Every structure is written in structure tokens, then in C-alpha cells.
Amino acid sequence: xxxxxxxxxxxxxxxxxxxxxxxxxxxxxxxxxxxxxxxxxxxxxxxxxxxxxxxxxxxxxxxxxxxxxxxxxxxxxxxxxxxxxxxxxxxxxxxxxxxxxxxxxxxxxxxxxxxxx
Amino acid sequence: xxxxxxxxxxxxxxxxxxxxxxxxxxxxxxxxxxxxxxxxxxxxxxxxxxxxxxxxxxxxxxxxxxxxxxxxxxxxxxxxxxxxxxxxxxxxxxxxxxxxxxxxxxxxxxxxxx
Numbered sequence: 001x002x003x004x005x006x007x008x009x010x011x012x013x014x015x016x017x018x019x020x021x022x023x024x025x026x027x028x029x030x031x032x033x034x035x036x037x038x039x040x041x042x043x044x045x046x047x048x049x050x051x052x053x054x055x056x057x058x059x060x061x062x063x064x065x066x067x068x069x070x071x072x073x074x075x076x077x078x079x080x081x082x083x084x085x086x087x088x089x090x091x092x093x094x095x096x097x098x099x100x101x102x103x104x105x106x107x108x109x110x111x112x113x114x115x116x117x
Numbered sequence: 118x119x120x121x122x123x124x125x126x127x128x129x130x131x132x133x134x135x136x137x138x139x140x141x142x143x144x145x146x147x148x149x150x151x152x153x154x155x156x157x158x159x160x161x162x163x164x165x166x167x168x169x170x171x172x173x174x175x176x177x178x179x180x181x182x183x184x185x186x187x188x189x190x191x192x193x194x195x196x197x198x199x200x201x202x203x204x205x206x207x208x209x210x211x212x213x214x215x216x217x218x219x220x221x222x223x224x225x226x227x228x229x230x231x
Contacts, residue, residue, distance in 0.1 A: 004160070031217065043161065043206065043221040056218055091160050095217065103208055104149050106218045108160035 003024045004109035006092050012115045013082055021077045021112045023092030031095040032075045033106060034067065036060070036088040043091065049075065083115045089113050120144045121132045121209050130229050133219060136194040138225050140207030143188065147209040151219065152192045153205045163222035164205075165192070 003023045013019050025032050034046040042070040048055040048065055057065075064080045075094075079086055120167040122141045130136045138152075148169040151162035167181045167190070174181050180193045194201055204226050206218040 006160075006221055009140075032216065035219075042223045043208075043219075045218040045220070048218055057219075105151065105163050106217075106219060107163055108153075110160045111158075112156075 004107055006090075006093055006109035006112050007113060009110065010113045010115070012117065015116055016081050019079050019082055019114065021090050021114070022091030023075045023077075023109055024073050025075055025092065026096075026107055027073070029038075029094035029096050029107075031055075031106075032067075032069070033034075033090045033093040033095070035093060035108075036076045037091065038085075038088045039109075046077075046090075053106060079114075082114075084116050087114055087116045089106055118212045120147075121207055121220050121222040122222050123205075123207055123225050125225050126223070127226040127228070129173045130227065132199055132229055132231050133196045136192075136197045136201065136229065138192040138194075138205050139206075140190050140192075140222055141188060142190075142222075144209070144211065145188070146205055146211040147220075149210040149217075150181070150183060150190050151208045151210070152179075153206045153208060153221075154201075155206060155224070161206060172210065193225075197227075199231050201231050202227055 007022045014054050032049040035043050037043045047057045047061045066078045089111040091111045092109040095106045151166040152164045155161045164180050165176050165179045167183050172183050183190045204224040206224045207222040210217045
């Protein structure tokens with residue numbers, strides 16, 4: 001069964017450093033997302049990406065964040081200068097977004113645990 | 118911003134009985150609702166969804182009911198099994214374009230006792 005994969009599973013970085021989190025969405029999906037979950041809190045939307053551009057971003061997704069689909073398979077989230085409060089689980093998701101059948105199920109990867117020290 | 122609420126942080130059920138997980142929402146623009154199951158250190162796993170044009174959707178042991186007038190949905194699991202023990206998240210989406218971002222509730226920890 002196709003699945004979303006993410007690397008690395010755990011990333012430790014120092015404050016101020018740049019990190020790139022990588023995702024391989026399900027191959028025939030068209031919509032891509034990043035979410036995060038700070039320990040003990042709810043899963044929060046960061047950004048959605050469709051047709052090679054950002055569709056929507058949340059208030060969390062400030063200028064320190066960027067996303068890219070550098071080739072036909074990878075989808076990356078870059079944090080330019082990490083802060084302590086960026087420590088969280090980051091989940092990538094993808095969706096086929098079938099408007100005709102009105103189905104919008106998003107399938108999530110296993111997550112990357114980012115620890116900023 | 119509590120657009121999606123799961124008021125029960127935890128629920129304990131005996132194996133074989135029915136588990137009922139509840140979710141309330143405030144945004145009337147939401148038109149698609151999903152339930153996800155999550156184990157520790159894993160990503161959310163999609164379980165079942167329902168469009169706002171329906172009031173019930175069933176898939177095996179899982180049934181989701183939607184009451185639009187009350188802005189309430191529930192997930193029924195019957196019969197419950199110990200392997201169902203996990204955190205269950207309700208999520209909602211509004212068809213406001215190509216984004217379909219999901220707004221999640223805070224989750225309910227379900228424990229199914231053998």
C-alpha cells in the first residue's frame with residue numbers, strides 16, 4: 001500500500017541553525033501539506049502546496065519557513081534559523097483531492113521529531 | 118481558536134463493547150470531516166470520513182455520524198478491540214479552494230480493556 005515517508009525520523013539541531021525536513025508523498029497525489037504537533041498540543045496546519053506553489057499558510061509559517069518540491073517526488077520543509085519553540089513533531093501529508101468524488105482524505109507520514117537545543 | 122473540540126480527553130471501554138468518541142465544531146463552513154487514529158511516535162492514520170451532505174458513513178467496525186444542526190459528529194467503534202487503543206483525532210475541512218487544510222481537535226485517548 002502506498003505511503004508517505006519522511007526523513008530523518010529525528011533531527012537535533014542548535015538554535016539558529018537551518019534544517020531541512022524531507023518527505024516523499026504518495027506518488028499520484030496532487031496536494032501536499034506540512035503540519036506540526038508540539039508536545040501535548042493539537043496537530044496544527046502549517047502550509048499547503050498545490051501546482052508548485054503555496055496554496056495557504058498559517059500564521060506559524062513565517063519568513064523563517066519555506067517549502068519546495070525540488071523534483072517529482074520530494075517535498076521539503078526548510079526552517080532557516082531554528083528557535084527553541086520550533087521543537088515539535090513535523091508531519092508531512094498528501095492528498096489526491098478528488099473534488100468530483102468530494103474526497104479529501106489526507107495521508108500522513110510518520111513524522112520527524114525536531115529538537116532545537 | 119477552538120473550531121474543533123473533543124471534550125473528552127480519555128475514554129475507557131471493555132473489549133467487545135461499543136466505543137463512542139465525540140467531536141463538536143463551531144465553523145459552519147466545514148463540509149468534510151475525518152477521523153484519524155494515532156499511536157505514540159507515529160503519524161495520524163486515516164480511519165473514516167464523511168461529507169456534510171451525508172449523516173452517516175460506515176466502514177466495517179467504524180461508523181461516523183454527523184448532526185449538522187448540532188454541529189456534532191461521533192465515531193462509533195463496535196465491537197471494540199484492544200488494538201483500537203490509541204488517540205483518536207477529529208478533523209474538519211472547508212472547501213475554500215485548493216487548500217483543504219485540516220483543523221484538528223485535541224484528541225481522545227481510547228483505552229480498550231481486555
